[in-house]
Amino acid sequence: MIVLLDTSTPVCKVSFVDSDWRVDDQWEAGRTLAKGLLGYLQASLKENGKTWADISGIVAFKGPGSFTGLRIGLTVLNTFADSEKVSIVGTTGDRWQKDGLERLARGDNDKLVMPEYGVEVHITAPRK
Template sequence: MPFLAIETSSEHLSFAINTPSGIVSREWLVGQKQSEVTLPYLQAFLNECGLTMRDIEGIAYPSGPGSFTGLRIGCGITQGLAFARNIPVVGISTLLSIAEASGAIRVVSCLDARMNQVYFSAFEKHNGQWTTLIDALVCNPEDVPMPDGDGYTGVGNGFSVYQAALDARLGAKIDIVRSELFPHAAQLLTLALPTFAAGQGRPADEAELVYLRDKVALKTHERVQK
């Protein structure tokens, strides 16, 4: 059964679909043009895969944190497509997505949150399953929490934007920094597939976005009110 992932949380737009031979994905650098290009690029991607939305059994989307506009676009498109097909959705943390992309076991994820702040979390993988060591938060780079132990891989553009502050704070904890990693649909789908397989996807109207500055997860009716 093919499932689709739509990743719009950054200036990189990407899609992914699982096939019998593995996950197929495509990615474009679109800047702030997600609202203009996401649907036509998605149609082109589906055509390339020889599929239509009638073939898709569920949709994964980035639940945040990230660009408010990008997240809303991704969630809105996901909801519209899922409503039309009456298929489930799964939201995946962008911070966990880049942890998955690293291939590491102990990861500190850090994304630029603008306003001289970062989105931050820490994870560890055991037997193929991720455990959250530090819950996602937004803070100044010099104030990020210290994870227990050492041997971490640092991932995300926060490590390039705030290199000096994060190195001073976390340098003794981190062995490798991969600031080039960004949220991608391939990892988003990889993380969502077990939830789909377990029948634990959610109805489209229950899709949530996590806005850490608001410290809440907003559902559809709450986003309309804001």
């Protein structure tokens, strides 16, 4: 089963794709993405009769989008892919899901997906 995840906006979007079925879901994460992402994914897997062990590949939306959302989502996906030796690819654009699934089917593996924010990152100076 392939997991597709987009955390670039306050609405987290996840899809699970297997050879004979596909499930699309979303979660209004808002400011709770860091605290709730793993629980949300666990609940989504369980709801569909799947476990973490069923994941054979990951497609990650790498941007552009929210600095914090992309950073959190990609950290979770990169960590899982590395620890479980699962292929991960990062894509962008309107066809990100289709492009990512095609890349995985070809055997691509980015091993580490870095975010593309769409603009230069603006880091504010500390006030104190």
